[in-house]
Amino acid sequence: MTDLDKLREKIREWSKEVLEPVLKRFPERKAKFLTEEGFEVSRVYTPLDTEGRGWDYLEKLGLPGDYPFTRGVYPTMYRGRPWTIRQYAGFGSAEDTNARYRYLLSIGQTGLSMAFDLPTQLGLDPDHKLAWYEVGKVGVSMPSVKEMELVFEGIPMDKVSTSMTINATAIEVLSMYVAVAESRGISKAVLRGTVQNDILKEYIARNNYIYPPQPSMRYATDLIIYAAKNMPKWNSISISGYHFEEAGATPAMEVAFTLADAIEYVKHVLERGHMDVDKFAKRLSFFFAARTNLFEQIAKFRAARRMWAKIMKERFGAKERRSMMLRFHTQTAGVLLTAQQPLVNLIRTTIQALAAVLGGTQSLHVNSYDEALSLPTEESVKLSVRVQQVLLYESGVTDTVDPLGGSYYVEWLTDQIEEKAWKIIDEIERLGGMVRAIEVGYPQREIARAAYEWQLKVERGEIPVIGVNIFVEQEEPKIRVLKVDPAVRERVVNRLRKLREERDQMKVRDALDRIAKAAEGEENLFPPILEAVKAKATLGEISGVLRDIWGEWRAPEVY
Template identity: 65%
Template sequence: MDIEDKVKEWEEKVYKSWISKRAERKKNFTTFSGIQVKPVYTPLDVKGDYMEKLGLPGEYPFTRGIYPNMYRGRIWTIRQYAGYGSAEETNIRFRKLLSAGQTGLSMAFDLPTQLGLDPDNELAYTEVGVVGVSMFHWKEMDIVMSEIPLDKVSTSMTINATAMELLSMLISTAESRGLDRSILDGTVQNDILKEYIARKNFIYPPQPSMRYAIDIIEYSAKHLPKWHPISISGYHIREAGADAVLEIAFTLADGIEYVRKTLERGIPVDEFAPHLSFFFAAYTNIFEEVAKFRAARRMWAKIMKEWFNAKKPESLMLRFHTQTGGAELTAQQPEINIIRTTLQALAAVLGGTQSLHVNSYDEALALPTEKAAKIAIRVQQIIAYESGVADVADPLGGSYYIEWLTDEIEERAWKVIDQIEKMGGMIKAIENGFPQAQIAESAYRIQKRIEEGDLAKVGVNMFYEPDWIGTTEVFRVNPEIRERVILRLNKYRKERDNIKVRDSLDKLRKAAEKDNENLFPFMIDAIKSGATVGETSGILREVWGEYKEPSIF
């Protein structure tokens, strides 16, 4: 009897007989993204040639990982996202995290910094230092990086609309210490497309914003050999309500758009593609997340090889950072979020991430306390050194279920990308409101499943404790920090050479008015001269205008 006949016999005589007497928990079993799954998977569910679909770690199509030995050589970068208040407080938190075993910095900025406003702007006042560090002048970056060796620690900066300003501040800090900018290692997010799609922290219209982003990629390819000039981000797309399929489809579609725009500059693909990086979420359904990461890696390798004719193996590799799902955390019984984030981190590692942030258990309530942040680091360290999952490359590879689910997610994601391509690419799709509408529909569908109890959420729609009283310590930013920050801003303005600042801003303005001038050298000069993020963004606002999102619903 061959396997197909055996499976059919088992279904009819064993499985159906069993469940006729013992009802299953649910009528339909589905993943978080609504993909229906069978009770068991066999070789019949795995299609295609092994070498074509999977290959081996470190080789095309990189389904099984981008490095031959994965974590047997070195584990992923433990990179906790942190930053709040003023530069001094953030520096203290960074040094404590590094002493606890964090291996890379990940810097959070407050909303005024993200939106190009100085802390004394009337629109900024109540948000100074609240959700990240206030960073308005390069000397603030120098304070944040006090006693931190810039030539030994990689730095990731979650910044988009003002990415060039913030990277210029890091360059200025390094050079003030006698270090060449070429030694800088890290990432600047710089993914403006996902802001229009999901996060909404944009300043300028799409076309000049894309020019701004590509200027950073072009400059970095020539002058910052160790720097990743963009982190193409699916995380925010997922957090806005997208399912796993939409997350990778929209993220890869964004990546395609950035590659095309960079190629239009005349830069050969193999000169910049090895420095592109990605950023994904990890949710609690372990197998769907692992399959998602594997599918994304295989798809990107195919896109770079077949669509853009990339030759270097490094150009085909999808390198990605992962953050556990913030939207998955619950304010109810927050301590159980430690279990959620552990499962999510495990999924990221099993999926082959290069860098990982584990959310602290209290983040549904406020910024993490020092204790919660340290526990999040310990979660990663236990997975790395005690679980055994880091000892083998792609340990779930070959699982009939994982391979079927990887294929299923990939097939569904290609269909979405095909729709976007028919619209003329991601910018056109955004202007038509396509990804925004798809995410809104997905978010509604997921929330409806939670409210109806179809999608389990422990402590919310099952095992709810009505008498639960929160006793978790909640972190609060000291409001006095705002005044300290503004006083220092005024001091910088008084002590700088204002004629030099004015001249550098004039040069920045003239460069912005030209279509074929890379802004980055002019931005570095302006920041080094003492210009603030509000002043440089103000110049670009005057030239490019501000974007007002059209109503699409």
């Protein structure tokens, strides 16, 4: 009799003698326990759920820092280097944002993460008619290199790593960063950081796109190729699942859509760049959400890591370990914040942050408790940093690598997520890849459906939300909210007008012409855009050139 047979026999005996009498007296709370993905959770997990299913340790897990990286991308993980504490921040003018960055660094943040306002993300200068309402609201206004200079006043660009959430105008904004660094004598080759540059997810969920998908893919690809050759320490893309989750995607959808996007980027760079996969793959990075459903989230991160390693090794023939590593940033799930009893959000985000850490994240943003109401205040963002510091310095969860590896439940969940995500990826492949799938509205529809189902479950009380459908309080506590000073707009616009007047107009016109020529032909867009930024062309002007050539995207409205 094998050990597994013995276990089966033991379970039969236990069911009869131990379990059944208890169930008779104390029935369980629910007939079925489901994960957020909808997997039915068993009462207890045993080796029958791992080895019992023909599971092989080396094949499924291996060791950290080695294929298939299920247990983590580095052999020592947080024993060696902690994750980067990186709060997404930026609002108002360059001066406001500079002050917030200095504050964050002073309380122990270890990396910067830049939030840009919507006009910047959509290629509009702040004096554009539609831009006017939004200047400085959800991020810093960045119409020219001048603003970048002010944001980084007194911040050592050669030491700090900077992440930028910018996509449709990623080359323009990264060029501003490079231009400021070079003006301080810092070579772009030493700059460390990440640019999101993930346009595909904009069409699926985030909606900050400008051009149609095909030229946008060429734009994103040009950045990846340029960075691979000139900025070896820069992550040229952050392929994002976070926004899918925020828009309603289930965990398996989040993994599948993200990896399907990643496949599309790799295919495009291989085609356009004629580069060996190992030349750029190590600088592809990822971004996921962390929800409160602890174990399924941890499983999600582990499954994503294993799947990416397999895709890179088997499908794209990567040889180097670093090309197969799914390195990722995590943000706690904004959609799970409630406006009701906002302090309870601190408890939620702590659990979510724990999921990210137990899932092996490389950097982390913890949402602030007041963000269902407004941008965070200094006080609330400090608590977000402190949540991370408590996990890092007090909890002990960082002392060993992948502490949940080998948990029968977590391994079973990891396998379940993986299996379901592969099925979704197969469906996207069947449709002809992600660009095509987006054009026919497939991921958009799946996400909208999942979002609606979630809401109905909350309405029916099947998904309990403290303060919303259980433990509701009539009186809501007042909290202080951050308001962006409307004078910001004047300041930004005046500075922009001055810059437009004082620059060498000839030089700007020539630079913009070069961008047009590159866009119409095959030349990489990065060098002419960098040159235009240095000549003080504005974001709106550069984006305007591309808009004229490529047109704008009108999304099919799916709900």
